[in-house]
Amino acid sequence: MLRVVLARAARSARRTTHFDLDFPREPQLEPYWCHKHRRECRPVETSAQFLRRYTLDTLARLREFAHLRARGRTATVIHGDVREQELGRFDGVLTSPPYPGLIDYHEQHRYAYELLGLDDRREREVGAAAAGTSRPALAAYSDGIVAALVNAKHSLRRGAPVLIVVNDRRDLYPEILERAGLRLEERLRRHVNRRTGRRAGEFFEDVLIAR
Ligand SMILES: C[S@@+](CC[C@H](N)C(=O)[O-])C[C@H]1O[C@@H](n2cnc3c(N)ncnc32)[C@H](O)[C@@H]1O
Structure with missing residues (x-):
């Protein structure tokens, strides 16, 4: 779980502009005019706030999911090529x-x-x-x-x-x-x-x- 928290924090803590989170080309190290927020924004300087935020958020999501989840149900994550992966039996x-x-x-x-x-x-x-x-x-x-x-x-x-x-x-x-x-x-x-x-x-x- 901590690795998931770390991966989420790493994405948010990247030194990129707010308006180019999907395709950042080079690190943004200086303040810049932000097309998304229409003001000057600063690149991330520390990751601590993201680690804290995603730790709490991930815990809240786990708690919420534990309420919704049917007893005895399990979920499996497969890292494979869906064109040839054996998947098991499903209803949809x-x-x-x-x-x-x-x-x-x-x-x-x-x-x-x-x-x-x-x-x-x-x-x-x-x-x-x-x-x-x-x-x-x-x-x-x-x-x-x-x-x-x-x-x-x-x-x-x-x-x-x-x-x-x-x-x-x-x-x-x-x-x-x-x-x-x-x-x-x-x-x-x-x-x-x-x-x-x-x-x-x-x-x-x-x-x-x-x-
Ligand atoms: C539009 S995204 C959807 C991701 C996910 N459903 C979600 O909502 O976060 C498409 C996904 O297909 C995956 N993908 C591409 N080729 C694949 C393959 N041959 N086998 C399995 N997944 C593949 C990509 O890595 C990507 O994660």
């Missing part, structure tokens, strides 16, 4: 897949991989930013998500729901679902308003409900 899937060419997750969360002692499998990331958004990259992305859904389907009873959270602005998912043998039942639109970093415009995501 809820997934938030990567978007093509947007984020290098290993790189963006490198501090956490190192602090938690997870091995680096960046070459297995589907839709990594490093792969870009060329036509072959998008085709590889679709193949990857199809393989993930087909593998997940093996673990589900017939007719079980598969919920996918996406911003499908390239309209890739109708074909992905069809290739994975899933039928779209409903599409719920969701406004995303708690975002880090500075990005242009409003952002919406869909929750695709398929079976």
Whole structure:
């Protein structure tokens, strides 16, 4: 648990600007004009307040979860490639897949991989930013998500729901679902308003409900 606290604190204590938490390029060492807060902000100087804040917050979350959690239920976290991972039996899937060419997750969360002692499998990331958004990259992305859904389907009873959270602005998912043998039942639109970093415009995501 302390390592999780440390990873959360490390993310907040990075010397980056408030408006570029997602893709910091170089350490911000001096005060700067902050586009997010519209005033001069200072880079982080000490991590103590974050360690304190996340220790208390993590304890509060554990306590809250202990109330909600059904007796005898366990949760398992698997660090594996979902295209080939043996998953067990389940009544449903809820997934938030990567978007093509947007984020290098290993790189963006490198501090956490190192602090938690997870091995680096960046070459297995589907839709990594490093792969870009060329036509072959998008085709590889679709193949990857199809393989993930087909593998997940093996673990589900017939007719079980598969919920996918996406911003499908390239309209890739109708074909992905069809290739994975899933039928779209409903599409719920969701406004995303708690975002880090500075990005242009409003952002919406869909929750695709398929079976
Ligand atoms: C949009 S994020 C969602 C993360 C998580 N569901 C959450 O809400 O915090 C997409 C995730 O897919 C992971 N991912 C990419 N390729 C993968 C693969 N082949 N197998 C398993 N996970 C993968 C990325 O590392 C990233 O954590």
